[in-house]
Amino acid sequence: MSCCLHWHPGFHCGTGVAPSAEMADLALRILLVDQNVTRASILEEGLREAGYTNVSVVRDMQNLLRRIVDADPDVIFIDLENPNRDVLEQMFQVSRCVRRPIAMFVDHSDTDMIRAAVESGVGAYVVDGLRKERVKSILDMAVSRFNAFSQLRDELDRAKQELEDRKVIERAKGILMRERGLSEDAAYGLLRKAAMNENRRLAEVAQSVVTAARLLK
Amino acid sequence: MKVILGFIPLLDCASLVVAAERGFAAEEDLELALVRETSWANIRDRVVIGHFDAAHMLGPMTVASTLGIGHVKVPVIAPFALGLGGNAITVSLRLWEQMTHEGASAGSNPSTHAAALKRVVTHRERSRQEPLTFAMVYPFSCHNYELRYWLAAGGIDPDRDVRLVVIPPPFLVDALRAGQIDGFCVGEPWNSVAVQAGVGTILVPTTAIWPSSPEKVLGCRLEWAQRHPKQLAALQRALYRASLWCEQPANHTELAGLLAQPRYVGAPAHLLRQALGGQLTLTTNSPPVHLGNFYTPAHNNATFPWVSHALWFYEQMLRWKQIEFAANHLAAVRATYRPDLYRAALASISADIPTEDTKVERFFDGQTFDPRGFDMER
Numbered sequence: 001m002s003c004c005l006h007w008h009p010g011f012h013c014g015t016g017v018a019p020s021a022e023m024a025d026l027a028l029r030i031l032l033v034d035q036n037v038t039r040a041s042i043l044e045e046g047l048r049e050a051g052y053t054n055v056s057v058v059r060d061m062q063n064l065l066r067r068i069v070d071a072d073p074d075v076i077f078i079d080l081e082n083p084n085r086d087v088l089e090q091m092f093q094v095s096r097c098v099r100r101p102i103a104m105f106v107d108h109s110d111t112d113m114i115r116a117a118v119e120s121g122v123g124a125y126v127v128d129g130l131r132k133e134r135v136k137s138i139l140d141m142a143v144s145r146f147n148a149f150s151q152l153r154d155e156l157d158r159a160k161q162e163l164e165d166r167k168v169i170e171r172a173k174g175i176l177m178r179e180r181g182l183s184e185d186a187a188y189g190l191l192r193k194a195a196m197n198e199n200r201r202l203a204e205v206a207q208s209v210v211t212a213a214r215l216l217k
Numbered sequence: 218m219k220v221i222l223g224f225i226p227l228l229d230c231a232s233l234v235v236a237a238e239r240g241f242a243a244e245e246d247l248e249l250a251l252v253r254e255t256s257w258a259n260i261r262d263r264v265v266i267g268h269f270d271a272a273h274m275l276g277p278m279t280v281a282s283t284l285g286i287g288h289v290k291v292p293v294i295a296p297f298a299l300g301l302g303g304n305a306i307t308v309s310l311r312l313w314e315q316m317t318h319e320g321a322s323a324g325s326n327p328s329t330h331a332a333a334l335k336r337v338v339t340h341r342e343r344s345r346q347e348p349l350t351f352a353m354v355y356p357f358s359c360h361n362y363e364l365r366y367w368l369a370a371g372g373i374d375p376d377r378d379v380r381l382v383v384i385p386p387p388f389l390v391d392a393l394r395a396g397q398i399d400g401f402c403v404g405e406p407w408n409s410v411a412v413q414a415g416v417g418t419i420l421v422p423t424t425a426i427w428p429s430s431p432e433k434v435l436g437c438r439l440e441w442a443q444r445h446p447k448q449l450a451a452l453q454r455a456l457y458r459a460s461l462w463c464e465q466p467a468n469h470t471e472l473a474g475l476l477a478q479p480r481y482v483g484a485p486a487h488l489l490r491q492a493l494g495g496q497l498t499l500t501t502n503s504p505p506v507h508l509g510n511f512y513t514p515a516h517n518n519a520t521f522p523w524v525s526h527a528l529w530f531y532e533q534m535l536r537w538k539q540i541e542f543a544a545n546h547l548a549a550v551r552a553t554y555r556p557d558l559y560r561a562a563l564a565s566i567s568a569d570i571p572t573e574d575t576k577v578e579r580f581f582d583g584q585t586f587d588p589r590g591f592d593m594e595r
Contacts, residue, residue, distance in 0.1 A: 080259050081385065082254045082256070083385035084256075084385065085255075085256040085258045085259065086256045086257050086354065086355055086383050086385055087382070087383050087385070088386060089258050089287065089356075089383075090355075091381070093287060093539075114262070115266045116266065118262050118263060118266055119268075
């Protein structure tokens, strides 16, 4: 099989030399393939803070093979939400232009590590022959940063939801105050009581009030 | 009993969806949790580490995992097949025009199409143009092997005369429109989506290449099957009944509506409906043609895991140099497909179960694959 997407015949294969075992691990070349800019930055920053200087990030999938050849990475991370993961794996298998990366811990020695990576949403590949101990701390970093990102995203989603909830509750209160001549506290009390009686969230009850008011207009 | 199943949004996840949504799983006291995935690599990893109990898998993936090609070696089995057919080969309008100048016409047979393509390929080579690029969805897939089989039968070396790349199904139509690729082999609804978008022409359904060609299977770790034999048997029965339901023409409109939901396939219902009924619109603005065996969820033993399928996949892995032959592979490959588990689970509800584990597979070019001969040659 010849080389892959966007391959230009005039373009020469990478000439990077595999680092020797004595070389400082901080010199390992790391490539992140992540379409999420924020998450990629979080991991990139973490790696740089830890002293890894050769970190590159691919955000768009155009010229993916060429970017990999240029970066000549020892370690590759890709986010698991990315459908292009299958593209990447095939490139590793068939391209003669990149040193062959293989799925991390393909020797099956550490399923907990694989599990932790998949659970955090990151896929990891290392160049064949690179010792596991040399990359473990990098993988740990990727897993913890991906987890930190998910947490951030969850918190953000929650904050957004709370804001939405508050808005709809305010509107429902306004409707009750206007239509039934209640005070703000009494309107809130009424919503809360209805929510408790029906075993629903306060915001859901408020939404029903808003919807009903719109329909009855 | 809760069972977590991974799937990829394609037409042939139908019986998983129907088992979950139309009560067939509930009848077996199963609660199915369907999880939509974005890549085959994710499906493989999440089955291997146990996030999924089982999944909608490419048939050859189960063999690749069992042999440890391309990833961690973990015995994965296929105790149930998710239908026959459902794939097609589509080319860009530009390539189609070139092929029509070389003798192809809409609805030609695969040999005529391959001969026309061969002439285009030769012409491009002589005039020093870039080779054509074809896409498929995964290296260990029927799509890859069917495309390669057809090209090679037409005298086109898939590793030398054209480029083969992997592109995920949702991106294929855009890649064709952008001229990044000249054609692809994929499951429905993506061929029809390309035709409807006005960027492609369907050359042939792959059932024209290999009439009783298998596609996806239910795959799970051997270890999970051994630990949960009752769940697996219940799942096989639920899927079997769901497959029969999927096949009834009276249910096609309802099924297309169900699959069209964004949480399942998320493609236009009318395209899914057409594919379920074996109707394919080959070129933009032409009436659909009827193909008797385009996608078969149940009849013709479409859910039986033929060991000959696993052996044919292994032969393709050898043919295309994805793996080197080793004598101990044969037993491992045979053990991947599990007609024994199929019979044990379904004996009480199906009268029509093959007693043989293998059969002779026949292809459009008159070639056959005889698994007995295959064993003896080695």
